[in-house]
Amino acid sequence: xxxxxxxxxxxxxxxxxxxxxxxxxxxxxxxxxxxxxxxxxxxxxxxxxxxxxxxxxxxxxxxxxxxxxxxxxxxxxxxxxxxxxxxxxxxxxxxxxxxxxxxxxxxxxxxxxxxxxxxxxxxxxxxxxxxxxxxxxxxxxxxxxxxxxxxxxxxxxxxxxxxxxxxxxxxxxxxxxxxxxxxxxxxxxxxxxxxxxxxxxxxxxxxxxxxxxxxxxxxxxxxxxxxxxxxxxxxxxxxxxxxxxxxxxxxxxxxxxxxxxxxxxxxxxxxxxxxxxxxxxxxxxxxxxxxxxxx
Numbered sequence: 001x002x003x004x005x006x007x008x009x010x011x012x013x014x015x016x017x018x019x020x021x022x023x024x025x026x027x028x029x030x031x032x033x034x035x036x037x038x039x040x041x042x043x044x045x046x047x048x049x050x051x052x053x054x055x056x057x058x059x060x061x062x063x064x065x066x067x068x069x070x071x072x073x074x075x076x077x078x079x080x081x082x083x084x085x086x087x088x089x090x091x092x093x094x095x096x097x098x099x100x101x102x103x104x105x106x107x108x109x110x111x112x113x114x115x116x117x118x119x120x121x122x123x124x125x126x127x128x129x130x131x132x133x134x135x136x137x138x139x140x141x142x143x144x145x146x147x148x149x150x151x152x153x154x155x156x157x158x159x160x161x162x163x164x165x166x167x168x169x170x171x172x173x174x175x176x177x178x179x180x181x182x183x184x185x186x187x188x189x190x191x192x193x194x195x196x197x198x199x200x201x202x203x204x205x206x207x208x209x210x211x212x213x214x215x216x217x218x219x220x221x222x223x224x225x226x227x228x229x230x231x232x233x234x235x236x237x238x239x240x241x242x243x244x245x246x247x248x249x250x251x252x253x254x255x256x257x258x259x260x261x262x263x264x265x266x267x268x269x270x271x272x273x274x275x276x277x278x279x280x281x282x283x284x285x286x287x288x289x290x291x292x293x294x295x
Contacts, residue, residue, distance in 0.1 A: 001029060001030050002030045003030070004029070004030050004031060004032050004033045005030065005031055005032065005070070005163055005166055005167055005170070006031065006032040006033070006068075006069050006070040006163075006167075007032070007033050007034065007067075007068075007069050008032060008033065008034045008035075008036060008067055008068040008069060008070070009021075009025060009031065009032035009034070009035050009036070009068065009070045009071075009072070010036045010037070010038075010064045010065045010068035010070070010071045010072070011035065011036070011037040011038075011054070011064075011072055011074055012037075012038060012061050012064060012065075012071065012072070012073045012074060012075060012083055012087070013038075013039060013040075013073065013074035013075035014037045014038075014039045014044060014045075014048050014053075014054075014074065014135045014138075015074060015075075015133050015134055015135065015137070015138075015234070016129060016130060016132060016133050016134070016137040016138055016142070016234075017074050017100045017126065017128075017129065017138070017142075018037065018039075018072075018074030018100075018135075018138070019048070019051070019053060019134075019135040019136075019137065019138030020128075020138035020139055020140065020142040020143065021072065021074065021100075021138075021171070022035055022037060022048075022053040022054045022138070023053050023138055023139060023140040024140040024141075024142075024143065024170075024171050024172075026053055026054070026140075027140045028170060030170060031167060031170050031171075032070065034055045034056070035054045035055050035056075036054060036055065036056045036057075036058060036064050036068065037054040037056075037057050037058070037064065038057065038058045038059065038060060038061050038063070038064040039057075039135075040075070040079075042059075044134070044135060045057050045059065047134075047135050047136070048135050051135055051136070053135070053138070060086070061083055061086050061087050062086050062087055062089075062090045063090075064087075065087045065090050065091055065095075066090055067092060068092065068095060069092065069094065069095045069096065070095065070096050070098070070163075070164075070167070071087065071091065071095060071096070071097045071098070072097075072098050072099060072100065072124075073097070073098070073099040073100070073101070073111075074099070074100050076234075076236050076237045076239075076240040077099075077101040077102065077103050077106055077107060077110075077237075077240045077241065077244050078236075078239070078240035078243070078244065079240075080099065080101065080106075080107055080110045080111050081110040081111065081114070084097075084110065084111045084114040084115070085114055088114050088115070088116055089116075091115075091116055091119045092119075093116075093118040093119065094118060094119070094120075095119050095120070096119070096120045096121075096122055096160045096163060096164060097111070097115060097119060097120070097121050097122075098121075098122045098123065098124050098164050099111070099123055099124060099125075100124060100125060100126055101123070101125060102125060102187060102191065102192070102237075102241045102245075103184055103187070103240075103241055103244040103245040104123050104125060104149075104151040104180035104183045104184055105180045105181060105183075105184050105245075106244035106245070107123045107180075108123060108151070108153055108180055111123075112153060120156060120157045120160035121152070121153065121156065122150060122152050122156060122160055122161050122164040123150070123151045123152065123153075123180070124148055124149065124150050124151070124164055124168065125148065125149045125150075125151070125183065125187075126143050126146060126147075126148040126168065126171075126173060127146050127147045127148065127149065127191075128142050128143045128146040128173070129142075129233075130142075131229050131230065131231075131232040131233045132232075133233075133234040133237070141172065143168065143171040143172050143173045144171075144172030144173070145172060145173075145174075145293060146172070146173050146174070147173060147174050147175075147176060148165075148168035148171075148173040148174070148175050148176075149175075149176055149177075149178045149183055150164060150165060150168075150175060150176070150177045150178070151177070151178055151179065151180040151183050152177065153180075161177070165177075184245050184248045185248045185251075185252075187245070187248075188245055188248035188249045188251070188252045189252045192241055192242065192245055192248075192249050192252075193249060193252045193253060193256060194230065195230055195231075195233065195238055195241075196242065196249065196253065197227075197256075198227040198228075198230035198231040199230075199231050199238070201224075201227050201231075202227060202228055202231040205217075205224070262274075263275070263278060266278075
């Protein structure tokens with residue numbers, strides 16, 4: 001077995017992503033010699049102890065990062081500034097701080113200025129997840145055959161970037177380095193906008209008057225069920241994602257709204273060719289995802 005990448009890996013937050021990281025690190029043995037974790041609530045910390053997925057659980061982030069050579073923030077992105085401020089005085093020189101957040105410009109804005117001299121900062125985003133949350137939701141194969149995008153600020157130590165890339169490769173992911181602005185625009189269309197639409201459609205269904213609402217739930221077809229799966233996602237996490245990728249999300253929403261209005265006109269005026277073209281383009285995208293093993 002290769003030498004562990006890190007002596008001590010500290011996980012700040014042990015939800016779906018954090019607990020999956022803990023499990024794969026425990027299962028493989030070559031990611032970290034020791035895995036330490038902390039979580040905001042005492043209930044979550046106790047549950048992590050019961051699950052026995054880390055070597056040690058600490059009551060605070062400051063204690064969790066003591067002596068760690070890799071720290072990964074696995075909390076909602078809106079909490080990052082407060083976490084960074086708490087742990088900054090306790091970070092060891094030469095250590096690497098990373099994250100798993102779905103917005104990258106906001107992470108660099110909130111965390112970057114608080115990273116001490118001599119500590120390396122390598123933001124990351126594993127494109128993996130389910131609608132479930134909490135430490136019980138994680139599983140060791142979550143990141144297998146998925147992408148992890150790294151968005152290191154200019155001048156970041158290349159060896160630190162490579163170590164974080166290797167961590168994710170050992171988790172089973174393919175890794176790509178991307179500009180943070182480009183990352184946020186891409187994720188706005190492939191992830192953030194679909195979630196916004198799913199939450200909105202479910203809200204529309206929930207607002208229907210009495211009997212209509214019951215019929216919607218009783219006879220929900222596959223399309224609506226797919227939206228409800230997405231809409232079951234963690235509300236705190238998605239609140240923070242929407243607010244921290246506001247500009248890119250609103251731009252993509254405006255483009256989607258224009259396209260939806262064009263489709264509505266086609267339906268209204270019986271433009272069968274336009275409708276058929278849109279459906280066929282959707283089918284082509286689905287085929288491409290299957291070919292790329294991303295479906």
